[in-house]
Amino acid sequence: MRLAPVFFGSLTRRRAATLLSFAAIALGVALGMAVQAVNQAALTEFGRGLRTLAGAADLQVVGPRGGFDEALYTQLAARPEVAQASPVLEVWTERIGSTDTLRLLGLDLFVIGAVTPALWPRPAEIEGQSGHEARFAALAEDSLFLSAAAQTALAVKPGDRLSVYAGSQPLELRVAGDIPGAAEDRRLAVMDIAAVQKHFARIGRLTRIDLRLVEGLDVQAARAVLEPRLPAGVWLEVPQAAEGQASNLSRAYRVNLTLLAAMALVTGAFLVFSAQALSVVRRHTELAFLRAIGVGRRQLLAWLLAEGAIVGLLGAVVGVMLGHGLAFGLLRLLGGDLGAGFFAGLSPTLRIDPWATGVYVLLGVGAGVAGAWLPAREAARIAPAQALKATDDSVLSQRRGYPRLGLILMAAGLPLCALPPIQGLPIGGYLAIFGLLAGSILWLPMLASGLARVVPLRGPVPVRLAAARLRAAPGMSAVAATGVLASVALVVAMAIMVNSLRGSVDVWLGQILPADLYLRAGRAQSGGVLNEALQARLADVPGVARIEFTRHESLRLASGQPPVALLARPVSPDGRELPLVGSAHAVAEGETAIWISEALHDLQGWRPGDRVRLPLAGSEVPVQVAGIWRDYARQTGSLMLDLADYRRLSGDHSAQDAAIWLAPGVDTLSVAEALKAAGGSGALEVTVPGEIRAISLRIFDRAFAVTYVLEAAAVIIGLAGVAASFAALAAARRREFGLLRHLGLTRGQIGVLLALEGSLAAGVGILGGLTVGGAIAWILIEVVNRQSFHWSMDLSVPWLSLLVFAGTLATLASLAAVLAGRQAMREDAVLAVREDW
Incomplete structure (x- = not known):
């Protein structure tokens, strides 16, 4: 430890570079820790709610x-394997x-x-209620029991009346008590199942049955006996299955956000590399002296790696603390789903996971060590005599990188992209x-060297000096450009991907919303329906030229898999109304055609022309896949069939939505009011396509809000990296600047020289970042998003925005280089060169 002050003291002497590397690692760890903590809190709360609902069910x-x-x-x-069965009817109102x-659960209160x-509902003592009425309150048709969270959210208490919608009709209920066993933040209501079936027109229907098996019976053995007795589309699942499905649904979104955080962490590693490489430049005499007095190569390597590890450890510890603070803010601002909608309605409680915390601390330390590895290795390999004779910046001046290794790393991406x-x-x-990313960094000196050959050695003296230096010392420009390349690549990749997805979603919304007005029965998940009589009244409203109804349902195609959305609406045989991917497949006469989303194509392996069987109305129905369409709304998959086919196969003639085309010249608002009045109960919601599009794009922007923060942070880190690099280089070149002053250059000309060198170094990073960022964007679009969310999209490059961004970044890099080198320009010319006399 006697060498500790020599090495660790170096970190305090180069405070700007150390703080920058520290901040980058802390940012990457904080973002990753926040995403992990928020999602873990949401999953924990979601699982706790599921366990409450499942109880002792096997x-x-x-x-x-x-x-x-x-x-x-x-x-x-009645089965001997079942000790107790509890029927459940779940509706939303x-x-x-x-x-x-x-969320309203109809339960059999006797089981x-x-x-x-x-x-179990607990009746409340209500003034004016007899003891007999209180005992049988749970069985009354108008009795409703609310959890504490629901009572608070609805601002009601036992004894109050609550008016809700039963389908599209009003229903007045009495709050008869609470649900003491419900989670404190879970909005939940319980009623007698017979009352729910009656009020919500679900006579003879159930949505779930909870089974408690006889003592000692294995769950898998019970499934083997009971599953063959179930109708098509109905499955047996363990209560934990829903928790796993929710985790899988949110996993891709969480992992992609974590990847962005990891890219910030990788940027931090590159900045550690830049700082350590420049530190080696400034300390080459000191390091050579240590070698000369007996410090071995391995020992020197270990101490230089320890410098990076210390920066990584400090950054990781601070990042973990910031991450938990950020997670708390994200839970308040965006909720447990980070704006993606997976855990809407939950109010998770943040908890510290020591294992996850330890992993992110190790990642931070790993980033610091990885960034310090190459500079430490090169410093250990330099001969002491050579280093003692070298000038301050000659150690990196001829550095050409590792182009062969870089080429291998970049070329390896092609077969990796083909992996399932x-x-x-x-x-x-x-x-x-x-x-x-790694390969491009190793290639960066070669890129700088190639760019140097293009830059002409003509013009004013500062211009020729800047161009000559880029030719003579491409390694130093590459070191300064490392952070710029990483940050620009992140920004460009995310900008292209988000712009492509947003543009594709906008076009998709225009294709699926061609009507003048859209109507639905109730909001959100309220489950309201339009019966046949109401459909007829809506069609007869004056000003309505054409109306098309849509029925939404869900199907369970396999056990353990989340439900697949079923949409039934009028569809022509060639599917021209749909945003098709590829061409449609002609369906044979007499066959029932379905149109599947890309997610269903990926998850089930169905292709146009395939004949499959769908569970409809309790039986399996043969259908044929006619084509694949884009659906950005349902990650678990969806299928569409013609409304007439659905009604023929299921016998269900109800609908939830309607698309309405107006007659020419009619007033849109007047027709919208007439449509609402036709419902009679106020439960119908009418909106225009533009409003739906605006809401959808607002939700999209909310879901990608975290990525915009990452992009801004990456730009700031890149600029700070240029400033720190040029501050170190300017200090290392103090004798060069002194000599230039003796030769007649003014401080202003040296400032111009630094600005040009900053622009050239940033230009190398920007050029590399634009190229690599474009390649990463292609991977994000064609591989990551396709495999994670099963979305395809049309490539859309925001050329103007990227050009403005590149020009602005180059200008700011020039200013950063000048500001960083101002101390060297102020130094007296005689003092700067006296070491050479």
């Missing part, structure tokens, strides 16, 4: 959103006059005590991105 019978025949409950309850939604005791996803994650795409 298995759950689940089916489509519309439910299944309650006769299945009688059959399963909303308070009349507001947008507050409420929930044995299966889900946490949902692993556990639903584009691991090959991530590795290809890392290879591109």
